[in-house]
Amino acid sequence: MVLALAGAFLAANIAQSVLSNRNVALAFDDYRGTTPFPPGRLRLPVVLQALMTGLLVALAAVGGVQEEGLVLLVLDLPVAFGIPYVLLVPVRTFLLHSAGFSAVVLALLAAVGVPGGLLFGAFVSLVVVVLLVLVSARPSVWSLSVMWQAEEARDMQARLAVAEERLRFGRDMHDVLGRNLSVIALKSELAVELAQRGNPAAMDQMVEVQRIARASQQEVRDVVRGYREADLPTELMGAQGVLQAAGITVTVEGADGPAGIGAPAAVQ
Numbered sequence: 001m002v003l004a005l006a007g008a009f010l011a012a013n014i015a016q017s018v019l020s021n022r023n024v025a026l027a028f029d030d031y032r033g034t035t036p037f038p039p040g041r042l043r044l045p046v047v048l049q050a051l052m053t054g055l056l057v058a059l060a061a062v063g064g065v066q067e068e069g070l071v072l073l074v075l076d077l078p079v080a081f082g083i084p085y086v087l088l089v090p091v092r093t094f095l096l097h098s099a100g101f102s103a104v105v106l107a108l109l110a111a112v113g114v115p116g117g118l119l120f121g122a123f124v125s126l127v128v129v130v131l132l133v134l135v136s137a138r139p140s141v142w143s144l145s146v147m148w149q150a151e152e153a154r155d156m157q158a159r160l161a162v163a164e165e166r167l168r169f170g171r172d173m174h175d176v177l178g179r180n181l182s183v184i185a186l187k188s189e190l191a192v193e194l195a196q197r198g199n200p201a202a203m204d205q206m207v208e209v210q211r212i213a214r215a216s217q218q219e220v221r222d223v224v225r226g227y228r229e230a231d232l233p234t235e236l237m238g239a240q241g242v243l244q245a246a247g248i249t250v251t252v253e254g255a256d257g258p259a260g261i262g263a264p265a266a267v268q
Helices: 002-032 039-061 067-076 081-087 090-112 116-196 201-225 232-243
Strands: 256-258
Touching: 002 039, 002 081, 002 090, 002 116, 039 067, 039 232, 067 116, 081 090, 081 116, 090 116, 116 201
Parallel strands: none
Antiparallel strands: none
16 A cells, blocks of 8 residues: 555656656746746646645555655655746745645645644745745746847847948948949940040040949949948049039038048048
């Protein structure tokens, strides 16, 4: 009889531990707020907890466990169930449920004739194990959650850095190619008109187109390598070149012409 009860208690304890290991990850996700814990997964652990409690009381009733053994079994009784459960409910709820469970266990042990000294030892064991589960599981999971959030923040920062670099690259490519291609188009049209009129200045315009094309190649290389930095004088000179190529007279005033025009770094 005693061996059968002890074997059943051991089997139920092992099954509870296996379920606890499977439920801890789900409870952690629920604690972090990523995935809700399926309520149905607590049904079998609750049944096993009740079964283990009944088997422990039966062992105490038939005298199948010594004094020290009873205290140790009581100490082990709520551990497997309590570790995932403490992550699923608020601390106040966990303490209230633990107090109710402890009261039931002590009442059943008293009903089967366990002496007062052992009941006090069982009470101390239940208090210790409940507090141990609480102070070990909750802070540990909180620390893991903080580290997880820090890792997610680093990943987000890396993605933002990549997106920012793509925007910078696209902006610089637009600034370089957009301006220079506009100048090339205007000067090419002007060269065609001059060539149709037999004006030798068409050759000068095509030479200028060739120079701008080569300069564009170098600027594109600089953008790709990340060496190019936009500055106000350079952009003004580029805009001046586009407007002049369109036949618009432009005057840029500054300390020493376009090169003398500057702006604070925050504006640039």
